[in-house]
Amino acid sequence: MSKTIGVDLGGSHVLAAVVDESGTILERAERDLTDHDPDVVVKAIVQAIDEVLEASKSVTAIGLGSPGNIDLSTGFVAYSPNFNWRGVALGEKLRAQVSLPMFFANDARCATLAEYTFGTGVGTKNFVLLTLGTGIGGGIVADGKLVLGNTFGAGEIGHHQIRATDGFICNCGKTGCFEAQASGTGLIRHALAIAHSFPRSTLVSGKPEKLGSKSIRKAAEAADPHGTAAWSRYTDDLARGIANVIAFVNPETIALGGGVAGAGAFMIDAVLPKVEVLTTMAPRGHTKLVTATLGNDAGAIGAATMAARGGHESPA
Numbered sequence: 001m002s003k004t005i006g007v008d009l010g011g012s013h014v015l016a017a018v019v020d021e022s023g024t025i026l027e028r029a030e031r032d033l034t035d036h037d038p039d040v041v042v043k044a045i046v047q048a049i050d051e052v053l054e055a056s057k058s059v060t061a062i063g064l065g066s067p068g069n070i071d072l073s074t075g076f077v078a079y080s081p082n083f084n085w086r087g088v089a090l091g092e093k094l095r096a097q098v099s100l101p102m103f104f105a106n107d108a109r110c111a112t113l114a115e116y117t118f119g120t121g122v123g124t125k126n127f128v129l130l131t132l133g134t135g136i137g138g139g140i141v142a143d144g145k146l147v148l149g150n151t152f153g154a155g156e157i158g159h160h161q162i163r164a165t166d167g168f169i170c171n172c173g174k175t176g177c178f179e180a181q182a183s184g185t186g187l188i189r190h191a192l193a194i195a196h197s198f199p200r201s202t203l204v205s206g207k208p209e210k211l212g213s214k215s216i217r218k219a220a221e222a223a224d225p226h227g228t229a230a231w232s233r234y235t236d237d238l239a240r241g242i243a244n245v246i247a248f249v250n251p252e253t254i255a256l257g258g259g260v261a262g263a264g265a266f267m268i269d270a271v272l273p274k275v276e277v278l279t280t281m282a283p284r285g286h287t288k289l290v291t292a293t294l295g296n297d298a299g300a301i302g303a304a305t306m307a308a309r310g311g312h313e314s315p316a
Contacts, residue, residue, distance in 0.1 A: 004185060005052060005063040005100075006304030007045060008107060011082045011134070014041075016048035017297070018056040019304035023118035025297060027055040036083045042093045049098060061101040063307030065110030065299045066090060067137075069153050072311060075104035078151075081163055081171050082135070103311045107299050109155055112139025113146055114302030115255055119293040126251040130157060130242070135171070136179040158183070162240045178244075181237035184213035184260045190237075191216050191230035201226035212311050217263050231270065238267075239274030242289070246275070250282045257292030258311035 001020050008015045011033070018027040027196055029051035031044040045064070053059060068080025075091015077083075091104055109252050112121075112129040121127040131137040136158030140147040147154045158179030159172055167176020168189050180186055188211055195204045203211060203226050219227025242254060261267060268289055276284050294301060 002308060003056060003059050004187075004304040004307040005049060005059055005062040006110070006300035006302065006307065007049065007062065008110070008299030008303060009041070009064060009066045010107070011036075011067070014044045014048050015296075015300050016045070016052050017300040017304065018052050018075070019061060019301055019306065019308075023114065023301050023305065025301065027052045028300075036085070037089045038085065038090065038093065041083070042090070045094060046097050046193060059100065059219040061103065061307040061310075063100060063103045063105070063110070063303035063305070064090075064094070065105055065107035065303040065306075067107050069151070070104050070106055072103070072105055072148070072152055075102070095150050096199075101307070103303075103307045105303070105306055106139075106152065106155070107303075108137030109139045109146060109148070110300075110302030110306060111137065111257065111294075111298035112141065112155070112302065113305055114294055114298040115257065115292050116141050116146070117305055118301065119298070120253060120255040120290050124252040126249065127252045128157070128245055128249055129291075129298075130245075130254065130256050131258035131298075132182065132238075132256060133184055135316070136183045136241075137258070140251075143247065148286065157241070157245060160241070160244060162237060162244065178237075178241035183243050184258070186237065187213040187234045187260060188217055190233040191226065193224070193287065194229055194233070198226035198229070203230075213260050214262075217260070217266070220261075221266055225301045233269070235270045235274060239271050239278055242275050243270065243278035246279050246287050251287060252311070253284065253288040253290060255290050257291040257298060261291055267291075 014031045016029050029047045029048040067082040069078045077088040077090050087088045115129045127141040129139050138157035139155040159177050161176045163176030168180040170177035170180035220231035
């Protein structure tokens with residue numbers, strides 16, 4: 001059974017994992033990232049790769065998923081707002097230090113490939129993954145193939161505008177992006193925006209800058225008035241973006257991953273009725289909304305799967 005390494009490059013850590021053909025992680029190594037200087041990041045990646053190679057020698061290739069717009073053949077990162085990178089030759093730097101064949105793609109597209117191949121996308125032809133974390137990542141599978149786009153930018157679902165005139169400012173510079181409104185960061189922003197209406201709220205009684213999306217969700221689950229109101233505003237915007245995705249792609253299944261999606265049925269039950277109301281041009285009730293199953297391992301599993309197939313140009 002062939003084995004490949006998948007590397008998931010995140011804003012705060014690097015995960016390298018040896019993955020077999022069934023999508024099972026056999027070995028893993030992680031490194032924390034506190035500095036986004038390209039050379040520092042490359043050093044951390046190489047260290048993680050070397051660690052798993054020590055434990056598993058018979059590896060055929062390496063795949064890496066990076067945030068931002070990355071060229072599939074060269075690994076050149078044109079733009080990565082999470083890292084504040086523009087024009088970074090990530091692939092060139094890594095290939096100079098790694099002897100195995102190496103393949104590259106966007107991290108969210110790697111996660112989509114994994115979820116489609118081994119998770120909730122199994123058995124579908126048209127599938128979308130949305131990762132709801134600090135931002136919103138995503139990927140689209142259409143007619144069994146991962147959609148990449150002309151310059152490898154397809155799948156940036158988080159950056160279509162859903163509140164262009166009255167929304168929050170997104171890290172990309174636009175107003176009211178889906179990511180700005182419906183990510184974990186968006187949930188915090190909603191809670192802070194209405195905090196003045198809840199002067200006795202325990203959510204912001206301490207230090208507002210310490211407020212987290214999980215605590216807001218927990219408050220909503222406990223029927224706390226402030227948490228409930230923030231959750232309602234948040235799920236309104238999440239439903240608006242999901243309904244747009246249905247109009248754009250008409251998938252069989254949309255899977256929600258990332259930290260905020262840990263709410264599971266509590267989120268699905270709140271969002272799905274709102275999505276149904278907003279779905280117009282496609283028949284209602286024909287898109288399943290589910291929670292992704294691979295969790296934080298999806299990026300590494302997908303990157304390894306990409307490497308096993310010789311690159312992302314192959315069918316999903």
